[in-house]
Amino acid sequence: MRQSQRRIPAAVVNGTGYGGVELLRLLAHHPVFDLIEVTARSEAGKAVNSVFPSLGTMNLAFTATVERSEVVFVALPDQPATELVPELLANARRVVDLSAAFRLHDPSLYPRWYGYEHPAAALLEEAVYGLAEWARPRLPAARLVACPGCYPTAALLALAPALSAGLVLPDIIVDAKSGLSGAGRKLTIGMHYSEANEDTSAYGFGGHRHWPEIHQELGALAPAELLRLTFTPHLVPMTRGILATCYATLAPDVSAETVYEVYRQSYDGELFVRLSTLPPHTKWTLGSNLCFVYPVVETESRRLIVVSALDNLVKGAAGQAIQCANLMYGLPEHQGLPCEGVYP
Amino acid sequence: MRQSQRRIPAAVVNGTGYGGVELLRLLAHHPVFDLIEVTARSEAGKAVNSVFPSLGTMNLAFTATVERSEVVFVALPDQPATELVPELLANARRVVDLSAAFRLHDPSLYPRWYGYEHPAAALLEEAVYGLAEWARPRLPAARLVACPGCYPTAALLALAPALSAGLVLPDIIVDAKSGLSGAGRKLTIGMHYSEANEDTSAYGFGGHRHWPEIHQELGALAPAELLRLTFTPHLVPMTRGILATCYATLAPDVSAETVYEVYRQSYDGELFVRLSTLPPHTKWTLGSNLCFVYPVVETESRRLIVVSALDNLVKGAAGQAIQCANLMYGLPEHQGLPCEGVYP
C-alpha cells in the first residue's frame, strides 16, 4: 500500500448469501477498500458478526441500503441486481456485480435463459465481463463490471489459450464438478446434507444457465457459428471447489509442444492463474484466489484435455470481484487477496 | 430357494481388502453359496468378525488356503491372482476373479499396462469377461470368470447399447468420478482423509489400467480400429460410488427417439440395470447391486450423453461377482444380492 493512498469507501449489497459473506471475509482487511456498508434486507440492524460468527471481530451492522460508498459489490440474485445496479450507477457509484444480471451481451438471451425481459438492457453493452486476466485493459475505465460465474471462470481459464491460438477445433466438452456452496444458501432437498453427502450426480441437462455465458465468451475466441459446446455440471460432496475437465480435439498439425508452449506463455507472470505440472486438486485453492490450469495432450486420441481447479467462492466469485475492483482503481491486482490455499 | 437345493461350498480368497470384505458381507446370507473358507495371509487364525467388527455375527476364522470349496471368489491383486487361479482350476474349482488378471484377451497388453509377462496366458482366451448382463450365455459353462473393473462396468453399461446399435460414432469420452474405496485399502498420501476430503481431482493421465479393458470391450461392439477412446478418472470425496459421464457424437440421421428406444429395449426386464428418467445419483446405489443408466440426447450439439451410477464395491466388484456365480450355477440371478440402496 502506498502510504498516501486514500481509503475508498466500499459496500457489499446482500451480505448474507455465500458470495456476500465471502466478500466480507476478504474485504475485512483490504488496505484500500474501506468496507463501511453491508446491506441485508432481513437482518438490517443486526451486527454482522452476530449473524456470522465466523466474521470474528468485524465491527459493522447490516443496513438496508447503500448510502455512502463509492464502490459497491453487489451479491444479489440476478433479477434484483438488474434493478438495483442502474440505480447505483445513477448515483455515481462504480459497481462490481457478482450475478448474471449483466454478463450476457445479447438481451434476447435473458427471456430464454433467465425467464424475464432485462429491464436495463442498455447497460449490457457497457458492462465489462470481469474475467480479470482478460479484462485488464477495460477495467480502469469501467463503471460496471459483471463478474463471471464460477463455472465459466473455470472453463474459460482452461480453454481460452487453446481456442484463441487456434490449437483446437471448436468442438468443446466441459465436464465440471462443483462443491455444494456453488448452489447458494437457499434450501432445496438436494442441498440437505443427508442427500448430498456420499453422493455424486450430474444436473442441468436441457440447459444450465452458465451455458450461454461460456458460449458467448468462447464464441468470441473461435468462430461462434462453428462452436459446438457441451457443458455438464456435476455436484460432488464438498463445500467449495470446482474442477473443470475440458475436452477438445487438436487442430491438424498442432503438436503437444506447441500446446504446452502456448499455455506457458498465456499464464506466464500471472499471480493467480498457475500452470500446474500435476493434475490439480481443488483443495490447493481453498479460500484463495488461485486457479490451477493443467493442459495435457493425449496423443493417441489427438485430444487436448485441460483441467482447471479453483475455489468457486473466491476466484469463482468474491475474490475475482475484488481483483477486478483492484484493477478498476489502479491498485496492485492482488491487494487483499489470499494467494495461499487453506491446506489441508 | 428351491427346497432341495444343495448348498455349494464357497471360499473368498483375500478377505481383507475392500472387495473381499464386501464379498463376505454379501455372501453371509446367500441361500445357496455356503461360505466356508476365507483366506488372508496375515490374519490366518483370527476370527473374521474380530478383524472386521462390521461383519457382526459371522462365525468364521481366516485361513491360509482354500481346501474344500467348489467355487472360489478371488479378491487378490492381479499379479498374485495370475498365479493362484491356475492352481485353483487345476484342483477342479470354479473361479470368479475380481482382479484384472484375466480380463484382457491379448497377453501382450499385460507387460505394457501391468508391468509383467502373464504367467498363465493360455487362460486369457478361456476366461469369460463377467459383465453379467452381457455374459449370460457363456456363464453356465464357465470355469473362470474375470469380473470387470468398476470403471469399465460403469462405462460399458452406459455405452454398449449405443455402440452395438451403431447409434454413435466410435469417438468416446468417459469422464468418471469415483469414491475413494475404488483405490483399495492400501495407504498412500492421497488416500489420507485430510488430503482427500473436500477435494476433487483427475488422475491417470498417460494411461489408467482400466483403459485397455474399456477399449477391448467397446472395440468388440464397434470397429476397434476406428475407436478413439478417452477415459479420465477422477476422485471425489466419498467412500463408495462411481458416476460415469460418457460422451459420443450421434451418427448421422439417428434421432433422439431412436436412442431412447434402443436403451429401453436394451435394459427392459433387467433387475439391476435400471433406465433412469432423472440424472442418477450414486447414493441411490449404496450397498446394492443396482446400476442406473441415463441417456440424454443434446440436440444442438448432436451429442449423446449417458450417465451411469453404481456402487463400485457391489455392481463394480463383489456384487457382480456373485451375480456371475449365480448364473454359473443356474441360480436366480439376484440370489443374495441387495436390490435396494442404503438411503440416505
Added chain:
Amino acid sequence: MRQSQRRIPAAVVNGTGYGGVELLRLLAHHPVFDLIEVTARSEAGKAVNSVFPSLGTMNLAFTATVERSEVVFVALPDQPATELVPELLANARRVVDLSAAFRLHDPSLYPRWYGYEHPAAALLEEAVYGLAEWARPRLPAARLVACPGCYPTAALLALAPALSAGLVLPDIIVDAKSGLSGAGRKLTIGMHYSEANEDTSAYGFGGHRHWPEIHQELGALAPAELLRLTFTPHLVPMTRGILATCYATLAPDVSAETVYEVYRQSYDGELFVRLSTLPPHTKWTLGSNLCFVYPVVETESRRLIVVSALDNLVKGAAGQAIQCANLMYGLPEHQGLPCEGVYP
C-alpha cells in the same frame, strides 16, 4: 422361515421420511411381513421407486390410507401419530410406532416437552417401550409398541447394565454424537450441506426432547429421585450413526472386573448388541441393526465410561421396529434384519 408360515400383511405409514424409507428398504425382503401398503399424503398414487429410486425393484405405489394390513409401522412425526394410532388400534391392527407419541408414561410431560396435551393419554400406560432387548417378555401380547428414539437407544444400551446392577452412582452424563439424518428430512439452514459439512457442534441446551425419555428409562433402573442426568447431543458431519459416550462414577467397592463381568453377562447371546473389545466405530454399524457397546473403567478417576455405536436409522429406528414386530409375532428376532454393516 418355517414353511407353513403365513405372510402377515403389513403397512408403513408415511413412507417418505428417512425412517419410513428405511422401513421400506428393510421390509422389502422380509420373509413373513408382507409389505402391501405404504402411505404418503403428498405422493399418493406414485410408484414408490419413482420417488425413491434407491428402492430399486419395489413394486408398490403410495396410498393415502391403510386399509388391509394387520401390522402397521407408523413413521409419522409424533403429534400426527397421537391421532392416527388410536384409530389404527380401534380397527384391530397392531401398531409399531417410531415416534415419541407413546414413549413417555407420564402424560404431563407432553405439554412440557412436546407442546401439546396428549389426546390419547390412556394409551401411554399400555404402550410397550420397545427397546427390544429389554421388552421381550411384553412384546408378544403388545398391541402398541413405542420404539425408542435413536439417542435413548444408544444411551440405554450403554448404561442399563451398570445402573440395573448398581455399579455406578446415578449421576450420569451422556455426550452423544449424531449424523445428520437423525434430524430427519425437513429443511433447515443447519441441515444445508455447506453448513453441516466440516462442522461439529453441540445443541439442545435447555432441553432436548430425548432427555425425558432417557430419564424415564434410566429412572426405572435407579432411584429416579437421585438420578442426575445430563444429555448433550452433537451433530457431526456424517449421514448416519450415533456414538454415545456415557460417563458415570463407580459405586464404592465396585471393581473393574465386576463391571466387565456384568456387561458380559448382560449381552451374552445377544445377536445385535455386541460387546466390543475395541472402542467402537459408527461405521461398523452402517445399514445394519448392530449396536456395539464398549465399557471401560478409568481407575484413576473411578469413572465408568461406556461408548455405544449404532446406525440411528436401523437399530435407532426402523430396524428396532422390525425387531420388535418379529417378537410380537413370535418370529426369530433377526428375521429380515441385516447383521452386517456396509463397510467401508
Added chain:
Amino acid sequence: MRQSQRRIPAAVVNGTGYGGVELLRLLAHHPVFDLIEVTARSEAGKAVNSVFPSLGTMNLAFTATVERSEVVFVALPDQPATELVPELLANARRVVDLSAAFRLHDPSLYPRWYGYEHPAAALLEEAVYGLAEWARPRLPAARLVACPGCYPTAALLALAPALSAGLVLPDIIVDAKSGLSGAGRKLTIGMHYSEANEDTSAYGFGGHRHWPEIHQELGALAPAELLRLTFTPHLVPMTRGILATCYATLAPDVSAETVYEVYRQSYDGELFVRLSTLPPHTKWTLGSNLCFVYPVVETESRRLIVVSALDNLVKGAAGQAIQCANLMYGLPEHQGLPCEGVYP
C-alpha cells in the same frame, strides 16, 4: 505495522507436516516476521510451492538446516524437537516449539507418557507454556515457548475461568471431538479416507498424551491433588476443527449469573477468544485463530457445561505459535493472523 519496524528473519523447521505447512501459509504475509528459511530433511532443495501447490506464489526452497533466522518455529515431532531446540537456543535464536517436547514441567512424565528420558530436562522449567491469553506477561522475555497441544488449548480456554475462580469442583470431564488433521500427516489405516469418512469413534482410552498436559495446567488453577480429570478424545469426519464439551459440577452457592459474569470478564477485550451466545460451530473458526467459548449452567443437575471450538491447526497450533511470537517481540498480538473463518 510501524513504518520503522525492521523485519525479523524467521524460520520454520519441518515445513512438511500439517503444522509446518500452516505456519508457512500464515507467515507468508506477516508484516514483521520475514520467512527466509524452511527446513525439510527429505525435500531439501525443492521449491516449497512445488511440494505444496496451495502455497501459490511462495518463493522459497526447502533447506536442510536453519542458518540465519532469529526466531525459529519448530514443527518437528516431540522427540527430535528435544534434540534440536537446545542447539537452536545455544545459537542465540528464540524458539517457538509446536511439539510436546517442552510442555511438561516434570521430567519424570516423559518416560511415562512419551517413552523416553528427556535429554534437555533443564529447559523444562524455563520453557513458557504458550497459551497466549495466559502467558502474556512471560512471553516478552521468553527464549523458548512450548505451544500447547490442540486439545489442551480447547480444554483450557473452556475451563480456566471456572477453575481459577473456584466456580466448580475439580471434577472434570473433557469430551473432545477432533478432525483428522489433528493426527498429522502420517499414514495409518485409521486415517484412510474410506475408514474415517462417515465414521465417529472415541480413542485414547488408557491415556492420551494430552492428558498430563491438561492435568498440569488445570492443576495449577485448582488443588492438583483433588483434580479428577477424564479426557476422552474422539475423531469425527472432518479435516480441521476441535469441539471440546467440558463438564464440571458447580461449587455450592455458585449461581449461573456468577458463572456468566466470570466468563464475560475473563474474555472481555480478547480478540481471538470470543464468548459465544450460541453453541459454537467448529466451522466458524476454519482457517482462523478464533476460539469460541460457550458456558452454560444446567440448573437441574447443577452442572457447568462449557463448549469450545477452534481450528486445531491455527489456534490449536500454528496460529497460536505466531500469536506467541508476536508477543515475544512486542508486536500487536493479531499481526498476520486471520480473525475471520472461511465460511462456509
